[in-house]
Amino acid sequence: MAKILAVTNQKGGVGKTTTAVNLAACLAEAGQRVLLIDLDPQGNATTGCGVVKREALPTVYQILIGRSTIPDTVLQTDFGFHLLPANRELAGAEVDLISLEQREYRLRDALKEVRADFDFILMDCPPALNMLTVNGLAAADRVMIPMQCEYYALEGLTDLVATLRKVRANLNPALEIEGLLRTMFDPRSTLTQQVSRELEGHFGDKVYKTIIPRNVRLAEAPSYGKPVIAFDRGSRGAQGYLLLAQELLDRRTDNKAAGVAAVAGVAQ
Ligand code: ATP
Numbered sequence: 001m002a003k004i005l006a007v008t009n010q011k012g013g014v015g016k017t018t019t020a021v022n023l024a025a026c027l028a029e030a031g032q033r034v035l036l037i038d039l040d041p042q043g044n045a046t047t048g049c050g051v052v053k054r055e056a057l058p059t060v061y062q063i064l065i066g067r068s069t070i071p072d073t074v075l076q077t078d079f080g081f082h083l084l085p086a087n088r089e090l091a092g093a094e095v096d097l098i099s100l101e102q103r104e105y106r107l108r109d110a111l112k113e114v115r116a117d118f119d120f121i122l123m124d125c126p127p128a129l130n131m132l133t134v135n136g137l138a139a140a141d142r143v144m145i146p147m148q149c150e151y152y153a154l155e156g157l158t159d160l161v162a163t164l165r166k167v168r169a170n171l172n173p174a175l176e177i178e179g180l181l182r183t184m185f186d187p188r189s190t191l192t193q194q195v196s197r198e199l200e201g202h203f204g205d206k207v208y209k210t211i212i213p214r215n216v217r218l219a220e221a222p223s224y225g226k227p228v229i230a231f232d233r234g235s236r237g238a239q240g241y242l243l244l245a246q247e248l249l250d251r252r253t254d255n256k257a258a259g260v261a262a263v264a265g266v267a268q
């Protein structure tokens, strides 16, 4: 059964799309069956996987409004994972969903049909708390929060945690934080170091050990329509996302082991 992760932060430009695309590629390379969902009308994740955003292409939009199904919309990328693409049309979902029943749960319900076919479903959310993000959060098991270690990031995080609390209370009681990911990290900055330590102090184990460095190859790869491991595998950016994928897989194994131990404990 797939683990469904929403890559989210209402703050713009923090590395959500870079994380979603590159993590999808690294998990796929590790043998995982991965579906990446582009939930942003900007369609950056779609282009980042080398898929051209044609208007005629069925996208997440048609799925949300019930005019297409996931099997009819999903694409195979050149990088070993599947993609539900997006384009500008998705911006219209905000208005179109208003009149539809169960509008917060459209994506969650659509995913039921394919959940068993994947190990990971990653959603690249837009930089806003709109109906698209709400659909993502209602469908997710966990959220992954990329953030830059700068002063305003901590303020934004307070808002995000409050939002998650509301989502849990109203839409998805099981929603948890999977982890906070430090992105575009520049270890030479004192402020970065300070914010990073504060994060660890506040969120403890929820902060991934893996830190994604600021690396120009990560910014260049999307213009070639490739995840960084297919563009410059030796780059520090590629190494960062390979390590993140491994950390996720290790955590998953640890959780399973803990689950087995707990069951064994009950059985004794
Ligand atoms: P939005 O909120 O607009 O969706 P986002 O949170 O998805 O943005 P990205 O698009 O992933 O953020 O990243 C913003 C910009 O920073 C992009 O130009 C991207 O290529 C660049 N970038 C992301 N991560 C890194 C990094 N680790 N090093 C250097 N550049 C990066």
Ligand code: MG
Pocket: 016, 017, 018, 040, 044, 124, 125, 126
């Ligand atoms: Mg983005």
